[in-house]
Amino acid sequence: MNIEQFKGLARLPKFAIPSQYDLHLKLDLSAACTFSGTVKINLSITEKTNFLVLNANQLQFHQALFTTSGNQQYCPSDVVVDDDDEVVVLVFDETLCVGEGLLGIEFSGKLNEHLKGLYRCTYVDEGVKKNMAVTQFEAADARRCFPCWDEPALKMFLQNEKSAAKLDIVTTFLSVDPADFWATFKITLDAPSELTALSNMPIIDEKLDGNIKTVYFEETPVMSTYLVAVVVGLFDHIEDTTADGVKVRAYCPVGRSDEGKFALELTIKSLDIFTKYFSTPYPLPKLDMVTVPEFAAGAMENFGLIVCRDNAMLYSDSKSTARRKQTMSIVVAHEVAHHWFGNLVTMEWWTHLWLNEGFATWVSYMATDNLFPEWNIWTNFLRETAGGLSLDALEQSHPIEVEVHHVHGVEQVFDDIGYRKGSAIIRMLQGYLGDDIFQNAKTEDLWRVISEKSGVNINSLMDCWTKQKGYPVIYVKSKDHILEFEQSQFLSSGLHGDGEWTVPITLALGSYDKRKNFLLESKFGIVDISEFFPSSDETLWIKVNVKQSGFYRVMYEDRLAAQLRKAVENNCLLATDKFGILDDMFALCEACKQPLSSLLLLMNAYRNEMDNMVLLKLIDVCYDVVNISTDAVPDSVNVLKEFFISLLQCSAEKLGWESIPGESHLDVMLRGEVFIALATFGHEKTRRVAMQRFQVLLNDKNTPLLSADMRKAAYISVMRNSSTTNRNGFESLLKFYREVDAMQEKERILQSLASSPDPDVVLEVLNFLVSDEVRDQDITYGLVGLSLECRETAWRWLKENWDRILKKYGSGMLLHYFVREIVTPLSSNEKAEEVEAFFGSHVNPAFDKILKQSIERIRIKARWIQSIRQEQSLPDLVNQLLHKE
Numbered sequence: 001m002n003i004e005q006f007k008g009l010a011r012l013p014k015f016a017i018p019s020q021y022d023l024h025l026k027l028d029l030s031a032a033c034t035f036s037g038t039v040k041i042n043l044s045i046t047e048k049t050n051f052l053v054l055n056a057n058q059l060q061f062h063q064a065l066f067t068t069s070g071n072q073q074y075c076p077s078d079v080v081v082d083d084d085d086e087v088v089v090l091v092f093d094e095t096l097c098v099g100e101g102l103l104g105i106e107f108s109g110k111l112n113e114h115l116k117g118l119y120r121c122t123y124v125d126e127g128v129k130k131n132m133a134v135t136q137f138e139a140a141d142a143r144r145c146f147p148c149w150d151e152p153a154l155k156m157f158l159q160n161e162k163s164a165a166k167l168d169i170v171t172t173f174l175s176v177d178p179a180d181f182w183a184t185f186k187i188t189l190d191a192p193s194e195l196t197a198l199s200n201m202p203i204i205d206e207k208l209d210g211n212i213k214t215v216y217f218e219e220t221p222v223m224s225t226y227l228v229a230v231v232v233g234l235f236d237h238i239e240d241t242t243a244d245g246v247k248v249r250a251y252c253p254v255g256r257s258d259e260g261k262f263a264l265e266l267t268i269k270s271l272d273i274f275t276k277y278f279s280t281p282y283p284l285p286k287l288d289m290v291t292v293p294e295f296a297a298g299a300m301e302n303f304g305l306i307v308c309r310d311n312a313m314l315y316s317d318s319k320s321t322a323r324r325k326q327t328m329s330i331v332v333a334h335e336v337a338h339h340w341f342g343n344l345v346t347m348e349w350w351t352h353l354w355l356n357e358g359f360a361t362w363v364s365y366m367a368t369d370n371l372f373p374e375w376n377i378w379t380n381f382l383r384e385t386a387g388g389l390s391l392d393a394l395e396q397s398h399p400i401e402v403e404v405h406h407v408h409g410v411e412q413v414f415d416d417i418g419y420r421k422g423s424a425i426i427r428m429l430q431g432y433l434g435d436d437i438f439q440n441a442k443t444e445d446l447w448r449v450i451s452e453k454s455g456v457n458i459n460s461l462m463d464c465w466t467k468q469k470g471y472p473v474i475y476v477k478s479k480d481h482i483l484e485f486e487q488s489q490f491l492s493s494g495l496h497g498d499g500e501w502t503v504p505i506t507l508a509l510g511s512y513d514k515r516k517n518f519l520l521e522s523k524f525g526i527v528d529i530s531e532f533f534p535s536s537d538e539t540l541w542i543k544v545n546v547k548q549s550g551f552y553r554v555m556y557e558d559r560l561a562a563q564l565r566k567a568v569e570n571n572c573l574l575a576t577d578k579f580g581i582l583d584d585m586f587a588l589c590e591a592c593k594q595p596l597s598s599l600l601l602l603m604n605a606y607r608n609e610m611d612n613m614v615l616l617k618l619i620d621v622c623y624d625v626v627n628i629s630t631d632a633v634p635d636s637v638n639v640l641k642e643f644f645i646s647l648l649q650c651s652a653e654k655l656g657w658e659s660i661p662g663e664s665h666l667d668v669m670l671r672g673e674v675f676i677a678l679a680t681f682g683h684e685k686t687r688r689v690a691m692q693r694f695q696v697l698l699n700d701k702n703t704p705l706l707s708a709d710m711r712k713a714a715y716i717s718v719m720r721n722s723s724t725t726n727r728n729g730f731e732s733l734l735k736f737y738r739e740v741d742a743m744q745e746k747e748r749i750l751q752s753l754a755s756s757p758d759p760d761v762v763l764e765v766l767n768f769l770v771s772d773e774v775r776d777q778d779i780t781y782g783l784v785g786l787s788l789e790c791r792e793t794a795w796r797w798l799k800e801n802w803d804r805i806l807k808k809y810g811s812g813m814l815l816h817y818f819v820r821e822i823v824t825p826l827s828s829n830e831k832a833e834e835v836e837a838f839f840g841s842h843v844n845p846a847f848d849k850i851l852k853q854s855i856e857r858i859r860i861k862a863r864w865i866q867s868i869r870q871e872q873s874l875p876d877l878v879n880q881l882l883h884k885e
């Protein structure tokens with residue numbers, strides 16, 4: 001008998017298939033923070049075996065027994081734990097025969113502090129620090145809580161089934177019969193009697209024994225292990241009921257349930273929208289959402305129990321920003337949508353994660369658009385797409401369908417490719433086929449229905465987008481009313497890629513009434529547009545990729561580009577198109593396919609722009625151009641900043657610092673961003689006003705002079721003007737952080753601290769960020785605001801503190817922030833080599849992909865800097881533009 005055969009397997013062997021887990025967990029939340037448990041698993045032995053192999057991680061085993069349906073008992077002669085593969089092998093001397101049975105295991109473990117599996121976090125109750133128990137099992141951490149078959153869908157493909165499945169990803173996703181391999185979960189918890197105990201299902205019974213209560217939950221429907229959840233802590237809650245009678249509760253920190261009202265309302269409305277959209281009722285009797293003090297992701301769609309960070313659930317008009325309101329709506333709708341798409345039907349294996357996440361993201365925008373049409377949320381969606389396009393232009397990208405060979409690789413699949421490219425290609429399909437065809441299709445057979453109704457074979461169209469990484473840039477030329485198209489893979493590194501796509505091309509010609517669609521199915525294509533231009537008119541604009549709904553970039557020949565620039569200036573285009581033209585030009589510039597001067601000329605065309613989402617994009621581009629120019633043309637940076645200030649001046653004057661009664665949500669959102677940008681670019685008047693208002697705030701925490709939306713602009717001003725010799729502002733801000741309760745306030749302060757240009761101040765800030773004063777999860781805020789001036793300091797600090805960081809932040813997603821936010825701002829080939837050399841001796845599969853992407857981005861910048869230095873006329877152009885107004 002040899003257990004070596006189970007070493008290094010990507011998937012668990014299928015000798016046994018679970019159908020029901022009866023799980024009893026006993027939580028000890030005293031200082032020790034331990035748990036013990038019993039699990040009874042109903043199994044079908046499908047093949048006679050001397051082994052039962054299941055997942056477990058960091059658990060101790062005390063007893064195990066297998067009882068057949070004929071009441072024969074088998075005790076394993078050995079229990080072998082493999083820490084690398086996270087499995088436990090139960091070895092039986094006698095062979096287990098095909099049939100049904102019950103596997104009972106007693107185990108114990110410790111609540112960890114790494115925000116995964118069953119973990120502890122702390123909260124303060126009447127001045128006393130106490131422990132809370134929370135679970136986070138996606139992707140593969142249920143095994144840290146109880147031994148189980150911890151794979152999203154426990155189904156082994158037969159060889160021929162597998163090749164058939166390759167043909168149709170959605171069939172793969174949905175054709176599986178859940179009853180074959182998912183299990184139900186009957187959960188029982190022993191917990192301190194004064195605490196609230198939550199799980200996926202409603203409570204059916206509760207027994208009290210001294211200070212301990214035993215809570216019995218209803219059995220779940222069949223589902224995957226990664227969706228099981230338990231939370232035990234102290235909460236206040238509010239509740240409401242959907243039109244269909246589903247009870248929804250929002251569990252908030254004690255005394256703050258008022259701030260859960262907006263999330264509760266959103267959840268109820270989203271449930272109603274999706275019930276209609278999917279034509280399927282919400283599958284459970286209840287839906288709870290709970291915010292916990294420490295959480296690694298933003299939110300998690302556990303079946304019937306959404307767990308989230310406070311900023312995804314707590315909202316108040318006075319404390320929260322308009323942007324927060326918007327992200328919250330999308331996050332809540334996303335998690336609710338998963339209850340159909342993801343939970344009710346689950347991907348067969350993590351390879352198909354993108355469909356799960358991409359679709360949930362796409363429908364969350366649909367629901368939000370439905371609830372808040374005035375937000376123009378689909379323009380905001382382009383920011384998702386832009387993130388996906390940026391990442392997917394790296395050689396270190398990956399196809400959205402990734403082969404996940406081992407559980408260690410799973411976490412890195414949860415990146416922008418799955419979420420953003422995934423949702424963007426769904427949007428591309430919708431943009432190409434039209435809303436009508438698309439909206440009528442239900443998820444169960446989305447692709448098939450769409451194919452039938454549109455006559456386009458969607459499977460083969462989508463395959464080239466899901467199975468290969470990257471995307472094309474389309475070169476467009478016009479000659480005598482013939483448009484010529486050529487595609488080639490777009491890579492920010494400027495290197496050649498040989499990908500080829502079937503590209504849904506959409507055109508608007510001089511007006512949005514004149515439209516044409518076609519599929520570019522090979523490298524070259526031509527389209528006759530003479531029907532649109534009966535009389536020869538060379539001045540009309542042509543926009544390819546209408547509404548920017550396609551996942552590709554467009555590069556126009558100079559004449560077409562100039563006409564489009566005019567169209568931007570004359571406000572002839574939709575916001576989505578204005579957004580896209582700018583995003584494409586920036587990316588082409590970064591890849592050295594266009595000079596920086598073309599980008600600056602284009603930016604100047606947005607001088608009178610009124611659309612807020614377009615302005616937000618313009619601000620993003622301003623930051624990026626300032627950053628690259630600091631290295632490339634340091635002598636021109638100040639003039640450049642003045643030029644950008646002049647572009648934003650008009651909006652700043654229109655918006656002012658204080659809210660205007662009756663103004664739109666988007667105005668409120670833009671105001672904060674405009675003034676943050678002005679503060680960052682060193683606009684003197686902004687600095688003065690910000691400092692004055694900050695002083696007022698220190699004396700009056702509720703001053704109307706600094707609304708939630710404007711505070712970050714003030715904090716950034718304070719930090720941009722802080723130094724070792726002028727520490728007052730910095731210290732006031734730290735003091736404010738320590739005193740204030742609201743997490744959203746703390747979050748804003750954290751986002752501002754590292755923006756100081758003074759290396760010593762930033763060093764102090766970095767050490768503060770990893771101290772006990774900042775929760776581990778909040779590192780995500782502190783690092784993103786790092787000033788360009790202090791990137792070297794931060795990099796040195798990272799090297800010196802790496803071992804400590806690794807120990808504190810473990811192997812999870814939080815570690816990605818250190819790599820991405822500190823490594824990526826570097827910008828020379830020498831630095832890239834230094835980073836490679838440093839991490840060469842610190843390899844870690846938990847972040848190697850993020851690291852490679854960051855290093856590639858450094859090299860892309862190094863190349864771009866060289867190219868900008870060749871543009872002799874650039875300083876003159878910047879001067880001209882500044883004085884052109």
Ligand SMILES: [Zn+2]
Nearest residue numbers: 334338357360
């Ligand atoms: Zn999701």
